[in-house]
Amino acid sequence: ENAEAKPFVICTGGEPLLQLDHALVDALHEVGFEVAVETNGTLSEPGNIDWLTVSPKNPADDPRFVQRKGDELKLVFPQPGIEPEDFAALDFPHFFLQPMDGPDKQRNTALVLDYCRRHPRWRVSLQTHKILGVA
Numbered sequence: 001e002n003a004e005a006k007p008f009v010i011c012t013g014g015e016p017l018l019q020l021d022h023a024l025v026d027a028l029h030e031v032g033f034e035v036a037v038e039t040n041g042t043l044s045e046p047g048n049i050d051w052l053t054v055s056p057k058n059p060a061d062d063p064r065f066v067q068r069k070g071d072e073l074k075l076v077f078p079q080p081g082i083e084p085e086d087f088a089a090l091d092f093p094h095f096f097l098q099p100m101d102g103p104d105k106q107r108n109t110a111l112v113l114d115y116c117r118r119h120p121r122w123r124v125s126l127q128t129h130k131i132l133g134v135a
Contacts, residue, residue, distance in 0.1 A: 012038040022046035038074075041067040060086040074125055076100050077112050084115065084122060096125035 009028060011020050017039050025048045028035050036051035042064045045052055052070035059065070059081050069091035075084055077097040084097060097115060099108040116122045 006032055006034045008034045008036065010036045010038065015040055015043065017043040017045060020046070022048055025049055039067060041065045043067070045070070054092070056082065056087065058082070060090070072096060074098055077115065078108060084119065088121065095122045097122050098125040098127065101127070101130070 016037055025035050025046055034050045037049050038053040038055055041054040041056045044066055053072045053074055054067050054070045055074045056065055072094035073087055073092040074096040097112045099105055099112045112124055116124050
C-alpha cells in the first residue's frame, strides 16, 4: 500500500515556539499538514509536533535550555562553551553536528568530520542549500 504523502511545513527562524502553540499546530494538522519545528530549546514544545529538531545555542547545563528531548539534536560546531558530549545523554534518537559557517568553514568542517569519526553516535549535517548556492 502506497500512502499519499502529506504536505509538510517546517517552522524555523528566530524562535518559532514564541508564536507556535498547541492550537496552531492542531489547525495545521486539521488541514492535512505534518508539522516540524527547529527550536533553540529555550521554550518547551506544545506536545503535538510531528518532528522536533533542537539546535541549542546555550550549554546543556544552562537553565534557559529546557527542551531536553525530541527527534533530533543538531549542534553547530564548534561553538564556544558548548561541547557535544554535554548533550549526549539527552533523549534524542538522532544527534547531528553541523559545521559553523563563516571564514573558518573549511576548518570547522574538518573538525566536524573528525569528531563524528571518533564519536559514531554523531552524524554530519550539512546546509545543502548553501552548498548548492540556493540562498
